[in-house]
Amino acid sequence: xxxxxxxxxxxxxxxxxxxxxxxxxxxxxxxxxxxxxxxxxxxxxxxxxxxxxxxxxxxxxxxxxxxxxxxxxxxxxxxxxxxxxxxxxxxxxxxxxxxxxxxxxxxxxxxxxxxxxxxxxxxxxxxxxxxxxxxxxxxxxxxxxxxxxxxxxxxxxxxxxxxxxxxxxxxxxxxxxxxxxxxxxxxxxx
Numbered sequence: 001x002x003x004x005x006x007x008x009x010x011x012x013x014x015x016x017x018x019x020x021x022x023x024x025x026x027x028x029x030x031x032x033x034x035x036x037x038x039x040x041x042x043x044x045x046x047x048x049x050x051x052x053x054x055x056x057x058x059x060x061x062x063x064x065x066x067x068x069x070x071x072x073x074x075x076x077x078x079x080x081x082x083x084x085x086x087x088x089x090x091x092x093x094x095x096x097x098x099x100x101x102x103x104x105x106x107x108x109x110x111x112x113x114x115x116x117x118x119x120x121x122x123x124x125x126x127x128x129x130x131x132x133x134x135x136x137x138x139x140x141x142x143x144x145x146x147x148x149x150x151x152x153x154x155x156x157x158x159x160x161x162x163x164x165x166x167x168x169x170x171x172x173x174x175x176x177x178x179x180x181x182x183x184x185x186x187x188x189x190x
Contacts (some may be wrong), residue, residue, distance in 0.1 A: 017053045024057035032065040042083065051083050059090035064098055067091060071104035074115075085118050092122030096133045102126050106144060117160055120145070123165030159179045 027034050035058065042054050055073070058066040073079050074088035088108060091101050105126060108119035123141050130138030142165065149161040 013049075017049065021056045021060065024054065025056055025060040027059060028061035029063060030065055032063050035061075035065040035069045041072065042073060043079070048082060051080075052086060055083065055086050058087075059093060061095055062096075067094055067098045067101045070079050071088070071098075071100045074108060076106050081115065085114050086113065088118050088122055092118075092125040094126070095129055096135070097126040097129055098139070102130075102141060106141070109148065120148070120160055120164045124166065148180060 024038065028038065038054050038058060042051050046054070055070070058070050070087045070091040074084050074091060076084070079087075088105065091097070092105065094101060097105075102123070105119050105122040109116055109123060111119060123145060127138040127141035127145070130136075130141065144167050145161055149165070150159055152158045152161060
């Protein structure tokens, strides 16, 4: 990780950042205990390009420890908002998200702004990953998104939740169609 401080935030250093990210990913897979030192470095006041390299390595590792670190970063209000959103945004790409990852994303759906919006999309991505893995938790996440759609009061929020449900599974559109039909019927009756 000593190389991290030498990295610059310019196009010429892009390949060096990607190489370091790959090396750190391998380290985190082989030595999961190193997750703590990476997490500590992210908590330090590191520049965004350095934090992105470290957060990317955690995301690529996909170990339970790495997912836990990303979930912890995303949930911690002490962490800079950009780093929180980055951690959550990359955590949502996990092939098989951990229980901690899905619980964190669900809790963060109540946050305002980009973090809450990212969390809603993350829940949709996580539902898809779990469905591909044959994990029934994916259905629960879809149900959460549909319930939020039913409770949404703005067009923007409903559109975001439709986006979140869009790629979750073959069952999501049916549930979403039912929710939309119910909402339309309720509106017409009023």
